[in-house]
Amino acid sequence: MPLESEPVTTAVEDAELVARCQRGDTQAFNELVTKYRNKIYAMIYNMVRNEQDAWDLAQDGFLKAWKSIQRFRGDSAFYTWLYRIVMNVTIDWVRKKRAEGEAEFDETLGLKGVEPGAVTAPKGELLPHKKLEAIEIRARIDEAIAKLTPEHRAVILMREMDGMEYQEIADAIGCSIGTVMSRLFYARKKMQSLLKDVYENL
Amino acid sequence: MKTFEEKFSAWIDGQLTGDELADFERELATRPDADAEKFAAHQLGDLLREHVATPRLANADFFNHQLMQRIAADEAQPAPAPRRAFFWTLPRMALAGAFCLLLSFAMYFVAVPKTQRQIEARQEYVAKILNAHSDDPAISATAFHDKQQNVTVLWLDGLDYIPDHQQVR
Numbered sequence: 552m553p554l555e556s557e558p559v560t561t562a563v564e565d566a567e568l569v570a571r572c573q574r575g576d577t578q579a580f581n582e583l584v585t586k587y588r589n590k591i592y593a594m595i596y597n598m599v600r601n602e603q604d605a606w607d608l609a610q611d612g613f614l615k616a617w618k619s620i621q622r623f624r625g626d627s628a629f630y631t632w633l634y635r636i637v638m639n640v641t642i643d644w645v646r647k648k649r650a651e652g653e654a655e656f657d658e659t660l661g662l663k664g665v666e667p668g669a670v671t672a673p674k675g676e677l678l679p680h681k682k683l684e685a686i687e688i689r690a691r692i693d694e695a696i697a698k699l700t701p702e703h704r705a706v707i708l709m710r711e712m713d714g715m716e717y718q719e720i721a722d723a724i725g726c727s728i729g730t731v732m733s734r735l736f737y738a739r740k741k742m743q744s745l746l747k748d749v750y751e752n753l
Numbered sequence: 754m755k756t757f758e759e760k761f762s763a764w765i766d767g768q769l770t771g772d773e774l775a776d777f778e779r780e781l782a783t784r785p786d787a788d789a790e791k792f793a794a795h796q797l798g799d800l801l802r803e804h805v806a807t808p809r810l811a812n813a814d815f816f817n818h819q820l821m822q823r824i825a826a827d828e829a830q831p832a833p834a835p836r837r838a839f840f841w842t843l844p845r846m847a848l849a850g851a852f853c854l855l856l857s858f859a860m861y862f863v864a865v866p867k868t869q870r871q872i873e874a875r876q877e878y879v880a881k882i883l884n885a886h887s888d889d890p891a892i893s894a895t896a897f898h899d900k901q902q903n904v905t906v907l908w909l910d911g912l913d914y915i916p917d918h919q920q921v922r
Contacts, residue, residue, distance in 0.1 A: 577824055584817050592810040602808075606816070613820050614827070689804050710766070711798045712805060717768065732759035739762075739794050750796055 565629040572620045580617055587630060588613075591637050597708050598641050598701070600693050608644055612637035627722055634723040638705055645701040688749055695745035703738035706731055765794045 565586075571579035591612065596605040616636050623632055696704055705724060709715045717728045724731070743750075755763070760777050763769045769777055781787040810816055892911040899906070 577821060580824070581817055581821060584820060585813075588813060588816055589807075589810050592816075593807040596808045597805060602811070605808075606810075609810075609816070610820055610823065614823055617824055618827070685804060688800070692801065692804055707801075711801045712807070717763075717766075729755065729759050732762040733756065735762045735766075736758035739765075739797060742797055743793050746797065746800065749800065750793065 562628055566625060569620065569623060569625070569629055572617070573623070577617075580620070583629070583633075584613055587633060590630075591633070594634070594708065594713065595637065595641050597696070597712060598645060598704055600697065604644070608641050609637070612640045615640060631719065631722050635725060638723055639725075642701040642705060645704070649701070691746060691749055695742050698745060699738055699741060703734050703741070706734040707738040707742065710735055761790075765791050 565583065568579045568583050572583070588609065592605055592609045595608045595612070596602065599605055599608065612633075616633050619636065623629070696708075699707070702724070706720060709720045709723065710717075715723070717731050720731045721728045757780075760769065760773075760780075764774070764777055764781075889911065892909070895908040895910070897906045897908065898904070
């Protein structure tokens with residue numbers, strides 16, 4: 552979902568909705584939430600790998616966006632601005648969890664949270680052994696993602712999952728393009744070393 | 754100037770062009786495993802996209818409902834009262850400190866005698882205080898201190914002679 556490829560009409564619609572929000576219209580904000588809730592939830596879920604935490608963080612992120620909407624000047628797309636707020640909330644949360652020693656991968660949670668048909672969503676119906684394999688691979692990926700720092704995690708997910716350009720990632724995180732490229736390099740290296748045997752068995 | 758790591762990421766993602774690409778590929782000639790690393794990076798991307806599918810928000814309408822309730826609750830809260838300004842602001846503390854310093858200097862210069870003349874004047878002043886407490890203006894009491902002898906003499910003047918029968922022998 553590259554941000555800059557959003558249709559112009561979307562940007563215009565967003566600008567109108569934001570202007571209404573800035574006049575205190577909560578209904579307009581409700582429309583923006585409806586529009587972006589799935590993208591935001593998915594991004595957070597991939598960062599925290601827990602439905603309840605992803606729900607709570609998405610709530611907190613949107614609430615923070617509502618409280619800050621008066622300061623939105625339209626220098627960037629609304630979604631980029633929203634993404635940045637939500638990403639900051641999520642990275643802070645992950646960092647806090649890591650500091651508390653709770654960020655280690657919970658295998659039971661990883662497996663429980665994965666619905667073979669829905670969450671991993673491979674194309675078409677899978678044979679039972681393929682489903683099991685998909686669950687295991689997803690669990691290994693979750694485990695590897697959990698071992699990345701929040702910053703590396705965010706960058707690799709935005710690039711590989713959301714297909715965002717370097718500049719968009721830099722805007723969303725609030726760092727330089729060079730930092731994005733550097734973080735991507737180390738995040739890929741670490742993921743490759745952690746998932747080496749998964750590649751080999753594919 | 755990009756670092757090797759930055760250029761490597763850009764190379765994997767096809768973001769290097771022209772001279773920059775040619776220069777970097779020359780640099781990579783010394784790394785025989787570069788192509789394998791690029792392939793592995795693309796494999797990683799494919800693996801993530803295939804197995805980490807985008808989850809959908811369950812109960813999406815309830816999500817909005819809950820959020821709108823939180824916003825309404827937040828809006829209903831009275832605006833926080835403006836914080837009472839703390840009297841001891843930094844400039845005030847600095848001013849007060851400077852004032853105290855000046856005061857202590859002034860007290861030092863006024864109250865602490867430094868020259869012999871000032872010390873003598875102070876002794877005279879002390880003696881005059883003793884004089885001031887005499888009821889009879891003809892009577893005076895003066896104190897002298899001899900530093901070399903380390904002796905203090907109290908000189909009483911204007912008193913009657915002590916009768917013989919009251920003299921201490």
